[in-house]
Amino acid sequence: MAAITLIEAVNAALAYELEHDQDVVLFGEDVGKNGGVFRATDGLQKKYGEDRVIDSPLAESMIAGLAVGMAAQGLKPVAEMQFMGFIFPAVDQIFGQAARMRHRTRGRLTMPMVIRAPFGGGIHAPEHHSESTEALFAHIPGLKVVIPSNPSRAYGLMLAAIRDPDPVIFLEPKRVYRIVKHEVEDNGEEYPLEACFVDREGSDITLISWGAMMHETNIAAEKLAAEGIDAEVIDVATVSPIDMDTILESARKTGRVCIVQEAPKSGAVGSEIAAEIAEHAIMSLLAPIGRVSGYDTVMPYYKLEKQYMPTVDRILDEARKIMEYK
Amino acid sequence: MTTRTTASFEIKYHQYLDADGKATQELPAFAKDMDKMRSLYRDMALLRAFDAKAYALQRTGKMGTFPASLGQEAIGIGYGDAMTEKDVLVPYYRSTGALLKHGVSMKEILLYWGGNEDGSDYAVAKEDFPICVPIANQIIHCAGVAKAMQMRGEKRAAATEIGEGGTSEGDFYEGINVAGIWNLGCVFMVNNNQWAISVPTEIQTACETYAQKAIAAGIEGVQVDGNDIIAVKQMAEYAFEKARNGGGPTLIEAITYRLCDHTTADDASRYDDPTVKEEAWKNEPMVRLRKYLEANNAWTEVDEDSMKAEIAAEVDSAVKEYEAHPKPGAELMFDHLYAELPEMTKPQREAALALQTKGAK
Numbered sequence: 001m002a003a004i005t006l007i008e009a010v011n012a013a014l015a016y017e018l019e020h021d022q023d024v025v026l027f028g029e030d031v032g033k034n035g036g037v038f039r040a041t042d043g044l045q046k047k048y049g050e051d052r053v054i055d056s057p058l059a060e061s062m063i064a065g066l067a068v069g070m071a072a073q074g075l076k077p078v079a080e081m082q083f084m085g086f087i088f089p090a091v092d093q094i095f096g097q098a099a100r101m102r103h104r105t106r107g108r109l110t111m112p113m114v115i116r117a118p119f120g121g122g123i124h125a126p127e128h129h130s131e132s133t134e135a136l137f138a139h140i141p142g143l144k145v146v147i148p149s150n151p152s153r154a155y156g157l158m159l160a161a162i163r164d165p166d167p168v169i170f171l172e173p174k175r176v177y178r179i180v181k182h183e184v185e186d187n188g189e190e191y192p193l194e195a196c197f198v199d200r201e202g203s204d205i206t207l208i209s210w211g212a213m214m215h216e217t218n219i220a221a222e223k224l225a226a227e228g229i230d231a232e233v234i235d236v237a238t239v240s241p242i243d244m245d246t247i248l249e250s251a252r253k254t255g256r257v258c259i260v261q262e263a264p265k266s267g268a269v270g271s272e273i274a275a276e277i278a279e280h281a282i283m284s285l286l287a288p289i290g291r292v293s294g295y296d297t298v299m300p301y302y303k304l305e306k307q308y309m310p311t312v313d314r315i316l317d318e319a320r321k322i323m324e325y326k
Numbered sequence: 327m328t329t330r331t332t333a334s335f336e337i338k339y340h341q342y343l344d345a346d347g348k349a350t351q352e353l354p355a356f357a358k359d360m361d362k363m364r365s366l367y368r369d370m371a372l373l374r375a376f377d378a379k380a381y382a383l384q385r386t387g388k389m390g391t392f393p394a395s396l397g398q399e400a401i402g403i404g405y406g407d408a409m410t411e412k413d414v415l416v417p418y419y420r421s422t423g424a425l426l427k428h429g430v431s432m433k434e435i436l437l438y439w440g441g442n443e444d445g446s447d448y449a450v451a452k453e454d455f456p457i458c459v460p461i462a463n464q465i466i467h468c469a470g471v472a473k474a475m476q477m478r479g480e481k482r483a484a485a486t487e488i489g490e491g492g493t494s495e496g497d498f499y500e501g502i503n504v505a506g507i508w509n510l511g512c513v514f515m516v517n518n519n520q521w522a523i524s525v526p527t528e529i530q531t532a533c534e535t536y537a538q539k540a541i542a543a544g545i546e547g548v549q550v551d552g553n554d555i556i557a558v559k560q561m562a563e564y565a566f567e568k569a570r571n572g573g574g575p576t577l578i579e580a581i582t583y584r585l586c587d588h589t590t591a592d593d594a595s596r597y598d599d600p601t602v603k604e605e606a607w608k609n610e611p612m613v614r615l616r617k618y619l620e621a622n623n624a625w626t627e628v629d630e631d632s633m634k635a636e637i638a639a640e641v642d643s644a645v646k647e648y649e650a651h652p653k654p655g656a657e658l659m660f661d662h663l664y665a666e667l668p669e670m671t672k673p674q675r676e677a678a679l680a681l682q683t684k685g686a687k
Binding site: 061070072103105194241276 | 414416443444446448452453455456460463465466467468469470473474475477484496497500501503507661662663664665668669670671
């Protein structure tokens with residue numbers, strides 16, 4: 001057992017499935033010899049061969065469409081979009097084909113496929129490399145959208161995504177690819193999809209987030225604890241479909257909710273969570289639901305990205321404001 | 327300045343029967359088998375009768391929008407006949423002929439256009455794709471299917487079809503390009519019926535042919551007379567044989583004319599020139615095959631009449647099955663969305679079922 005980063009955990013999970021399931025095949029731009037631009041697939045082609053870890057031509061719709069064709073034949077393709085900002089040509093295939101195939105054939109053809117994409121800001125990347133557009137995918141019935149926040153979840157959730165019989169969009173928060181290391185046992189044990197993780201139990205306020213923002217959210221919870229505020233912290237992890245039971249239970253318990261997301265505020269995953277809480281737990285709330293998010297603006301070039309992205313201080317401000325309601 | 331030619335290409339056009347049903351060159355062996363040719367003629371006649379019935383069902387409110395294949399029957403029947411059960415078909419919306427040839431029933435096709443997903447749950451062609459409506463997505467699926475076959479070392483082919491307008495889509499090039507690079511066992515049929523709804527070829531491409539688009543993907547591209555079923559079948563058999571045996575993909579541009587509207591929702595008289603269309607009727611595929619059969623003493627007026635009666639009965643029987651098929655229940659919106667319905671969606675299923683029950687009372 002070794003301490004590994006999130007991206008090493010992705011690599012370990014991919015390797016585990018390549019090793020144990022002959023139907024698993026990896027492909028995408030630069031995933032083979034180069035091991036991916038972030039090294040997510042480092043060493044996998046060498047170990048599992050060019051037939052199973054395949055450098056594809058540079059065409060995102062083709063990458064997703066190939067996965068549809070291969071999945072219909074019973075393979076378990078794991079395709080990489082090099083950056084989420086380039087996923088849009090593939091949206092036609094993902095929304096119009098992968099998400100619908102099981103439904104439109106009454107279950108005759110299924111799509112056990114994964115589309116991986118690094119996403120999110122904070123690494124001083126060029127334009128189109130920093131957006132958080134998970135809500136677009138979360139909106140589409142037939143897809144599952146999974147976002148790990150740390151190395152052990154990346155490992156367990158990636159295994160689950162590959163083994164899932166339906167198409168999974170697996171979004172990797174690249175800002176935290178190497179920010180922390182976890183002891184992760186490479187034992188092939190998956191984590192459940194459609195399940196939130198409770199990072200910290202608390203009784204005063206529920207902080208809800210996912211992906212890279214879990215880092216700031218957990219720091220904020222510690223600081224709140226120092227102020228005598230006992231925060232419960234929930235990592236949504238699967239942002240579609242959402243495990244609302246865990247969220248509602250917590251909201252009913254604490255009566256105060258703060259949702260933290262890197263994505264723009266409106267029409268987002270956080271909006272849906274807020275709406276569900278309002279629909280099912282509003283009578284338990286002691287304060288209005290708060291949201292800390294990116295702005296409803298175009299993701300700025302990196303000179304302004306720090307001002308765009310939620311910070312620990314912004315989370316603390318919002319949480320304190322929520323706590324002030326009596 | 328001196329230059330050298332680094333690449334050049336030519337496109338071959340294949341035709342065996344002219345519009346009068348006369349051989350333009352030595353015919354392939356199957357074309358001399360009159361039982362075979364009679365059965366192909368019957369397949370085309372069935373497709374034409376099915377189309378007419380489907381149109382009537384739409385016009386009388388018994389079915390939704392439908393795209394016919396009038397004038398283009400030789401394409402789907404021709405390449406469909408070159409397929410084996412083990413090959414996989416990735417159809418688009420005007421692949422009715424190939425679907426029928428590959429074991430998809432008239433009832434299933436009617437159910438699909440009648441707004442019921444049961445129509446894509448093929449009883450026989452279990453691995454075939456449902457009909458692709460977004461233009462050109464199917465080209466890449468065909469490559470993906472062929473990649474799976476290649477990885478498993480199977481001697482099977484994947485076939486798909488697209489209109490000539492669809493070749494303007496990115497997915498078209500992305501699909502044939504990867505099929506070329508990976509040497510995939512694909513057969514790409516281009517139904518060049520001259521029209522993408524109202525948009526003619528001169529607005530679709532500056533190329534002299536659609537077949538030459540294959541050249542830019544490094545794959546073989548050929549043209550056939552799409553109204554000559556012998557040419558379509560002959561070239562398709564070559565392409566399938568090649569695809570099944572590691573020879574890689576082929577793109578076949580079948581030149582024809584859409585004698586019908588784009589779909590039942592279209593009115594081609596708004597843009598099609600009636601004199602051009604009248605001329606196109608002289609080239610349509612069934613007349614020439616009938617003339618060929620007659621010239622070989624393999625078809626008579628009696629044959630024609632009895633075939634038409636048989637076909638009408640078959641189509642009517644399929645329509646009866648279609649009409650007797652139960653209406654889908656609201657649960658079917660939910661039950662095949664995922665392997666397991668998400669918890670957060672379950673209350674919506676219950677609500678839809680409750681409304682359905684209430685409505686039934």
